[in-house]
Amino acid sequence: MVLKLESVTKQFGQFTAVDQLSLEIPNQEMFGFLGANGAGKTTTFRMILGLLDATDGKITWDGKAIDYSTSHLVGYLPEERGLYPKLKVREQLIYLARLRGMPKNEALIELRLWLDRFKIPEYENKKVEELSKGNQQKIQFIAAVLHKPKLLILDEPFSGLDPVNVEMLKEAVLALKENGATIVFSSHRMEHVEEMCEHLCILHKGSPVVYGSLKEIKRNFGKKNLVIHADFKLDGLKDFPGVVKSKPTMEGIHLQIDGEAAADKILKEIVGKGFIRKFALEEPSLNDIFIEEVGNSYE
The missing domain is CATH 3.40.50.300 (P-loop containing nucleotide triphosphate hydrolases)
Incomplete structure (x- = not known):
């Protein structure tokens, strides 16, 4: 039916x-x-x-x-x-x-x-x-x-x-x-x-x-989220190649990137700079997709 x-x-x-x-x-x-x-x-x-x-x-x-x-x-x-x-x-x-x-x-x-x-x-x-x-x-x-x-x-x-x-x-x-x-x-x-x-x-x-x-x-959205928690400053990553958006958090930084290759390069960039407590590549959230398609016009 x-x-x-x-x-x-x-x-x-x-x-x-x-x-x-x-x-x-x-x-x-x-x-x-x-x-x-x-x-x-x-x-x-x-x-x-x-x-x-x-x-x-x-x-x-x-x-x-x-x-x-x-x-x-x-x-x-x-x-x-x-x-x-x-x-x-x-x-x-x-x-x-x-x-x-x-x-x-x-x-x-x-x-x-x-x-x-x-x-x-x-x-x-x-x-x-x-x-x-x-x-x-x-x-x-x-x-x-x-x-x-x-x-x-x-x-x-x-x-x-x-x-x-x-x-x-x-x-x-x-x-x-x-x-x-x-x-x-x-x-x-x-x-x-x-x-x-x-x-x-x-x-x-x-x-x-x-x-x-x-x-x-x-899968077709073309962007992924990268969550990094570390005991050193990550502010410089906002301008790293492949980073679309960035948002600092209390524990580190939340990045939107254009693919897995960018995550690999970012990892190589920060390894050895201090203790990394979390490095997680995640699928985009529905909220990310909604904002991309609709903008900020919803309440």
Whole structure:
């Protein structure tokens, strides 16, 4: 069941929010969208779900548009949360699951499993407004997955969560993928996409500037990071041949270089000048790639 976008464009008057976006997301894929605020991520999700009509292009899942006939197979966590604050957790989650065609008894069993997983079983009969923002977000996530969707779209799922709850939610998302779901999520946190996704798309002003396999994107970037910790000054390396960027650190220096040959020459240059505690050649981070492609226009 491939999710396919073909030359998708969305315009609001004279403003183009998404411009000629084409990509394919295969079944059981974990796919990440990156971009600054206003890059077009949420608009893309709303078009996939059929909440917005594309101005041009075509979106299909398993060869068909997503509509009410397939909504029971789809889960959506919006960036702007939408729970009913006066309703109790149990009654609103069961109601939402039944809207997706899930029997009440099955929904209740699944609800309690999720509450136990998130270590909040005592919140079953509490009103949403009585919960902290972090726990409200857990309930919103449960609402998106309770009916066991085959396609799950998560818009900034980790926003506002503390590190403990981020890890809990990440484990849950990865488990859903292992159980057969296709998961598409957006984030402006590079490390989350880098850790979880096989493929990704970086949007900038509505256009895809990077798209493909994370491994291939890193391999084709053409630059590497060199981290050096030493007990002597390394400032002179910033002007060394092959060094693209440099950043001093408390323990030494962090260099971006144009290839492995530069690392070999730098090592020969510093050997014998003092004690070297660390000399590590690393792949470029997704953050490096994002800044190179998008610049400093994101928040």
